[in-house]
Amino acid sequence: MSNQLFFTPGPSQLYPTITQHLNNAMRENIGSISHRGKEFQMIFQEMKELLSDVLNIPPNYEIFITSSATEIWERIIQNLISKSSHHFVNGSFSERFYNFTTAYQLKSTVQISDFSQEFGEFKVPDEAELISITQNETSIGYSFNPDKIKNIRENNSEKLIALDLVSAVPSIPVDLSQIDTAYFSVQKCFGLPAGIGVWIVGPKCLEVSKAKASKNEIVGSYHSLAALKKNGDKNQTPETPNVLNIYLLKNVLKDMQLRGISSIQNETKYKAALLYQTFDQITELKTVIPHRVNRSKTVCVSEVLGGNTGLIEHLKSKQLIIGSGYESFKDQHIRIANFPAHSKESIEMLVDEIGKYFEKT
């Protein structure tokens, strides 16, 4: 069981140093230290400094910890939208954020792109206070064209832009100066056990939330931006947080910084090319996203003609665990994660086994 390699799109293979960091955490009593004490404050501060460096976060942006990226969707709604947001939907996760706005009885709007094409003309309604973009749709492997983000920014200088970076950073470069708020969970590219979400928040967001609160609109309680900021300024969190995961994130960030982010991003490109090449070469496989610019480098998705069961089971017998399709594509698609925890050798081994399976059948 311990020999299994997980290429699932998250939770996924843990970053190779996690076991060592967990052992150190136990030795250093990280599970017992106070979340109001100096030791925790130093861990939190160091994590923020490393993340700022690794993602090139503008210096006046805040970094907050929540329990998941899912939670951040709700906190964005509570803090940053009074009446309406506009959502670019390119798969199930971006759609789910839009659905949350319905639960909060906002009059949000949506622009859906079929994954077989790029988003057409961008039509953001005047009344939208915030624009939601999903960089990398984990459900279908659709990547939002960075040039289009620039374009949306230029045409909507007054609106907030929220960028979903789940399964995107640090594997692909992102220009956060274009963005007002961004967020991700740690069980994708960072190779951590699930349990925290990271919320990057620009100064304009803090103002908007403050203005919303001053009009007596509800902005939540312990995770209102004001509460997060007040505690964050002391390198603390409003509640007792998942200290262990913050510690792990800090340490994995340090490992990645040492390895070099550009090196991680180059390897990501190489491994993605290998996967898409394999999809191209095998008759029974068909890359789901036709336009190259929209093909995710971190979650590579292929249709399997005749169904995915045989392939998935074959790979499992070789201790290689890949993801099935999401929701309605459960039996047709395979999703292969290409995260920093996946070495070149492991991806080479995987495509090799995929090749062997289709030679036999």
Place this chain on the structure above:
Amino acid sequence: MSNQLFFTPGPSQLYPTITQHLNNAMRENIGSISHRGKEFQMIFQEMKELLSDVLNIPPNYEIFITSSATEIWERIIQNLISKSSHHFVNGSFSERFYNFTTAYQLKSTVQISDFSQEFGEFKVPDEAELISITQNETSIGYSFNPDKIKNIRENNSEKLIALDLVSAVPSIPVDLSQIDTAYFSVQKCFGLPAGIGVWIVGPKCLEVSKAKASKNEIVGSYHSLAALKKNGDKNQTPETPNVLNIYLLKNVLKDMQLRGISSIQNETKYKAALLYQTFDQITELKTVIPHRVNRSKTVCVSEVLGGNTGLIEHLKSKQLIIGSGYESFKDQHIRIANFPAHSKESIEMLVDEIGKYFEKT
């Protein structure tokens, strides 16, 4: 550093089996498995069965996982209160829940008891939809008299009762059949790293939340009771949860079940008696809660005449870490956790060192 023993009121000493369970988790790839797969579902189901047994939870009650007890305060407000709740406040944490209702612009009411006395006559306004009681105030070591809870239940059969069980279970017995909803975090008596809250929800709560939603009142999004129930029925969670902590909770519950809950509760009484006896015998110490019935068995609090710094530092030099007072009592009080992770021998060693310190001074 690894020799330190934490008697802090949470995060606190980890349960002695945690390191072993973490090692097993790494071997079993618990950080990588899918939260939509069978393996996770079995872990979640087994955890719920064990918890039901250990806490004697009525069979028609649900068990949900959140990120903290703090989050549960907010979810209770969103799902179960439309206009007003009534809060029995016996310290900073019960007060904080009341403050959350203000953030949500409810017209809630509060009845405050000075810790030096029992709550007087219970005056619950007719308009209160929910009554909040805190079994064990971690901030001041005040325990709510169980007879009074029975009394409140009898006089308020139509209202919901929410019981805060943070730092109470499984160390002290609680009759959940009296209660509509209860909750706790795992970094207190269960000796886990922080990162999840457990929410026990009776059938009446599900009805109330459903009725609230049907009146187009906002009940949240991914953690609305309906969403938690829909996923919980499949032994899943709406978001990617802290799988590792759910696994640890399952295993620690199994350990505790084997050890015997009545044995844990009897040891808790013995160790608490030892601590309060020590406070009585030493001139410089003074138990903060005068009435025996209100003295917490799990968080024992004493005033230190002349200030707590010397004592805390002395104990730290012996690798024994205790808690200081909460907020305004920071320099005056000591708080000593008496959780299942704290062996009789460790508490005996602690009171011994406390005795030695005051002999010297």
